[in-house]
Amino acid sequence: MSYWFAWVVSNVLPFITATVFFGGLAYRVVRWRRIPRASVSLVVLPGSRSVGQTLREIVTEVVTFRRVFKGSKVLWVVSWLFHLSIFVFVLGHLRLFIDFTWLWKLLRLTAEQVDLFGFAGGGASGTVFMLGLMALLVRRLRMPVRSLSVPGDYFLLLLLLGIAISGNYMRFLMHIELEPYRAFFSNLFHLRLGVPVENMIFVLHFLLVQVFLIYFPFSKLVHVIGGVLTLKWTLR
Amino acid sequence: MANEAHTATRQVVESLREKVQGPIEAWLDICAHCGLCADSCHAYVGTGDVEHIPSARAQQLEKVYKRYHTKLGQLAPRLVGAEELDEEVLDRLQKMAYQCTLCRRCTLYCPFGIDNASIVGVIRALLAEAGRVPAGLQEHTDTAYEKGNTLGISEDEFLDRVEWFEEELQDAVEDEEAEIPLDREGAKVLFVPTPIQIMRFPTVIISAAKIFYAVGEDWTMSTKRFDATNFGLFSGDAEKTRVMAERLVDEMERLGAQVLALTECGHSYWAMKYGAETWLGNALPFEVKNIVEMIAEYASQGRLKLDPSVNRDVVTYHDPCNLGRKGGLIEEPRAALKAAVENFVEMTPGAEQTWCCGGGGGMIAIPDYEEVRLASGSPKVEQIRRSGAEVVATACDNCKLQLLDLAEHYDLDVSVVGVVDLVADALILDEDRD
Ligand code: HEM
Numbered sequence: 001m002s003y004w005f006a007w008v009v010s011n012v013l014p015f016i017t018a019t020v021f022f023g024g025l026a027y028r029v030v031r032w033r034r035i036p037r038a039s040v041s042l043v044v045l046p047g048s049r050s051v052g053q054t055l056r057e058i059v060t061e062v063v064t065f066r067r068v069f070k071g072s073k074v075l076w077v078v079s080w081l082f083h084l085s086i087f088v089f090v091l092g093h094l095r096l097f098i099d100f101t102w103l104w105k106l107l108r109l110t111a112e113q114v115d116l117f118g119f120a121g122g123g124a125s126g127t128v129f130m131l132g133l134m135a136l137l138v139r140r141l142r143m144p145v146r147s148l149s150v151p152g153d154y155f156l157l158l159l160l161l162g163i164a165i166s167g168n169y170m171r172f173l174m175h176i177e178l179e180p181y182r183a184f185f186s187n188l189f190h191l192r193l194g195v196p197v198e199n200m201i202f203v204l205h206f207l208l209v210q211v212f213l214i215y216f217p218f219s220k221l222v223h224v225i226g227g228v229l230t231l232k233w234t235l236r
Numbered sequence: 237m238a239n240e241a242h243t244a245t246r247q248v249v250e251s252l253r254e255k256v257q258g259p260i261e262a263w264l265d266i267c268a269h270c271g272l273c274a275d276s277c278h279a280y281v282g283t284g285d286v287e288h289i290p291s292a293r294a295q296q297l298e299k300v301y302k303r304y305h306t307k308l309g310q311l312a313p314r315l316v317g318a319e320e321l322d323e324e325v326l327d328r329l330q331k332m333a334y335q336c337t338l339c340r341r342c343t344l345y346c347p348f349g350i351d352n353a354s355i356v357g358v359i360r361a362l363l364a365e366a367g368r369v370p371a372g373l374q375e376h377t378d379t380a381y382e383k384g385n386t387l388g389i390s391e392d393e394f395l396d397r398v399e400w401f402e403e404e405l406q407d408a409v410e411d412e413e414a415e416i417p418l419d420r421e422g423a424k425v426l427f428v429p430t431p432i433q434i435m436r437f438p439t440v441i442i443s444a445a446k447i448f449y450a451v452g453e454d455w456t457m458s459t460k461r462f463d464a465t466n467f468g469l470f471s472g473d474a475e476k477t478r479v480m481a482e483r484l485v486d487e488m489e490r491l492g493a494q495v496l497a498l499t500e501c502g503h504s505y506w507a508m509k510y511g512a513e514t515w516l517g518n519a520l521p522f523e524v525k526n527i528v529e530m531i532a533e534y535a536s537q538g539r540l541k542l543d544p545s546v547n548r549d550v551v552t553y554h555d556p557c558n559l560g561r562k563g564g565l566i567e568e569p570r571a572a573l574k575a576a577v578e579n580f581v582e583m584t585p586g587a588e589q590t591w592c593c594g595g596g597g598g599m600i601a602i603p604d605y606e607e608v609r610l611a612s613g614s615p616k617v618e619q620i621r622r623s624g625a626e627v628v629a630t631a632c633d634n635c636k637l638q639l640l641d642l643a644e645h646y647d648l649d650v651s652v653v654g655v656v657d658l659v660a661d662a663l664i665l666d667e668d669r670d
């Protein structure tokens with residue numbers, strides 16, 4: 001039973017996930033580009049800016065979270081570290097798919113050093129991510145943010161917490177060799193269905209990530225693209 | 237089950253679909269429910285009522301939208317927090333929409349720049365369709381729509397007042413020939429005041445006339461259209477909003493003027509400068525300017541001679557949201573004031589981040605909202621106190637009425653005046669005019 005479960009999660013679900021994720025995001029963007037039929041004047045904050053200026057401001061906003069800083073210093077620390085950790089471990093996970101040998105050569109790093117580097121970066125970001133989620137959850141449980149919260153907000157934080165805990169468990173409490181996982185993903189990309197990696201924690205982690213990606217286009221997480229797309233309407 | 241309440245809201249539900257599209261939908265989708273906007277809204281800060289958190293307003297609209305226009309909202313309303321548009325929800329929407337002043341301060345503080353004022357605009361449009369515009373605001377809107385101005389002033393009354401304004405002008409500039417031109421075709425500038433100014437703040441009109449006189453502007457007023465305001469915009473009634481904008485456009489055309497000079501008034505500037513194009517479906521064939529903008533221009537062209545020593549009190553400037561943050565006129569009023577007064581101080585946070593007075597968006601016209609309006613003004617009061625100013629200058633009737641109420645309610649010892657008044661007081665008139 002657990003074998004078949006693992007097989008489905010590893011070999012079937014990923015295709016559904018990818019379809020829903022990319023299709024869902026495309027659907028969102030197409031809808032956002034519609035012009036309201038009712039005459040709603042959308043001149044929000046006037047002021048002429050060049051394309052370059054707008055781009056620069058968007059990049060600053062995305063990198064520094066300036067507006068969050070302006071609103072709340074505490075949330076800024078939590079939120080900025082939280083998002084930075086996401087950025088770091090998403091990069092780290094790329095090692096599952098691509099072998100960056102040229103980069104290591106360029107940086108003159110040996111295989112051991114790369115692994116150590118990966119362990120440190122992954123461990124730190126995983127920890128920060130987990131603590132950040134807990135802090136965000138506590139904040140959400142307190143007024144006034146509590147009054148703005150819907151079930152989806154809690155679901156998302158708990159789902160991510162599940163991903164963080166299972167990921168950190170593998171990182172800190174299990175000894176994991178990268179190779180079989182790399183082989184697994186390589187097979188998956190080449191549509192070679194095979195025996196999944198025999199690690200139930202991994203299967204759980206992978207399942208939660210996919211639930212997350214399927215939920216993504218239908219949740220507030222579309223702020224990842226929407227936040228950037230819409231900022232240009234209201235930059236100041 | 238098609239009960240009566242259900243049919244009454246059917247049309248509203250249908251138009252909900254048309255209005256929640258594009259940017260509005262995107263904003264509802266991406267809001268992270270992070271609450272960062274809460275402390276930027278004077279209504280929430282002033283009242284502590286969580287229904288006044290900007291995102292809460294948007295979410296209330298989203299809940300109704302989901303109930304009717306998404307599959308999940310229809311199948312499992314509880315799960316996604318979808319809500320039926322019943323009496324209770326309509327009441328809540330009314331409070332949330334009309335107690336927001338549409339000031340856009342939250343837009344600056346939201347990390348994604350979500351514009352809750354546009355979203356509230358959509359809610360107001362829906363409520364107007366459902367016949368739920370609050371009493372007071374509805375009456376003003378109807379009067380303006382039927383009689384041509386919000387106070388129902390007749391043409392005779394208007395002429396009477398202008399005659400008196402003209403005498404005041406002649407006394408002030410010591411020139412019997414000085415006049416307030418009416419319906420002068422081919423004049424370059426059409427100056428449009430507000431009914432409140434005609435009846436309650438006449439100095440604004442007299443001061444503007446004095447400034448026009450001093451620079452020798454080629455201007456006129458109209459005996460047909462002497463109301464710059466657009467109460468259709470406040471109530472959310474799309475048709476009336478359009479008609480009110482169109483009246484000014486038609487009058488500009490009739491008189492062949494090139495510049496529509498709007499008096500000290502926030503929302504009318506926003507309406508004509510930024511809204512009208514969308515409502516009328518084409519760009520306006522003339523320039524829209526606010527009087528403070530014109531004063532700044534005159535000053536920079538060296539056409540105004542001012543003596544700041546006549547205004548010695550400590551003066552600060554309250555940016556009406558519609559002129560500053562929403563209108564882009566930040567430097568202009570400051571340039572005018574700095575030339576006209578000796579001690580100018582800024583409030584903090586200032587310029588586009590300044591606090592709203594708490595009385596905008598039509599709230600001042602709704603008697604039931606007085607308590608909330610006064611509470612909403614408390615961040616502004618704090619800000620004025622901290623500035624140490626003795627005089628608060630501003631450029632909007634709505635702000636003025638609210639600031640006067642606030643001063644009384646909070647024992648704030650300041651006087652409230654128009655920018656034009658301070659400038660007019662400081663005017664040095666040339667002996668030999670050409
Ligand atoms: C362009 C990239 C991104 C930007 C600019 C951005 C910005 C923000 C901001 C400003 C907030 C609100 C403040 C807060 O609650 O922390 C937020 C919330 C959040 N972001 Fe992002 N984000 C980005 C990417 C991501 C990604 C890739 C994820 C994926 C996991 C993510 C997950 C979240 C979550 C879960 C929240 C809500 C936290 C809560 O419920 O309190 N973000 N984001």
Ligand code: SF4
Pocket residue numbers: 276277278279280288289290293335336337338339340341342343352353356592
């Ligand atoms: S526009 Fe102003 S009043 Fe309305 S929600 Fe935003 S901050 Fe509050």
Ligand code: SF4
Pocket residue numbers: 148266267268269270271272273274290291345346347348349350
């Ligand atoms: S600050 Fe913006 S994203 Fe956060 S709750 Fe308010 S509207 Fe939503």
